[in-house]
Amino acid sequence: MKEEVQLLIDLQELDQHIIKGRKQQEQLRKEQARLAVQADKLRAVIDQLDEQIATVEAECGETSKALALEQENVAKAEARLPEIKTQKEYLAVLKEADTAKKQCKDLQEKIDASQEVLQELQDNRDEKQQQLEELQQNNDSRSNEIEAELVKIDKSLSSEDNKRERLAKKVPEQLRKTYDILLQRRNGVAIVEARRYTCLGCNMHLPPQFFNNMLKHQGLDNCPHCNRLLYIQPQEN
Ligand SMILES: [Zn+2]
Structure with missing residues (x-):
């Protein structure tokens, strides 16, 4: 077999190794990117839940304020009752107190419902946070493996690149x-x-x-x- 034929066969064997190594690196980098995307998605879900929690908490705070006001109204109305002289006025204040009590009941129900929603959101958030932490741990360890693998391939590729350069120089230019x-x-x-x-x-x-x-x-x-x-x-x- 002519020398140049053997040279090309050797060169091609080396090139195929190099191509394979680069493809492996590309796959590993893609995997790294996929891992990051997974974590980012989960983080986005948690951020969304945090926003929802903040909204419900703010609503709940407003309702609590309204409840305190109504409770004050009830107390004020009831405090006036003993001093009232006429039956008509007595009934009117009693009605006022009843209306305020009814408001209190509605507001308390609203707060209870909000608390339930809040608890659900919080549980969901805790669950997602735990998932994220587990994912992050797995990602970190896999990412370290990938980094090590990339470095290993880099080293082997750089030595093969050198070998390739030396070999390629021996092939006549046009043929190369x-x-x-x-x-x-x-x-x-x-x-x-x-x-x-x-x-x-x-x-x-x-x-x-x-x-x-x-x-x-x-x-x-x-x-x-x-x-x-x-x-x-x-x-x-
Ligand atoms: Zn052919």
């Missing part, structure tokens, strides 16, 4: 350019074996004369179908 373009366009497979009249890159049948010529000169050719660089393993044909 062709190889680089094919590697990009043909999904990381630029050079493939031609075996039994077939291109192992695209699996298309090669014209017999073309294949026999390749057998004779044992060099490189382009597949007439996919354009990949073709070589022949002498002993296997």
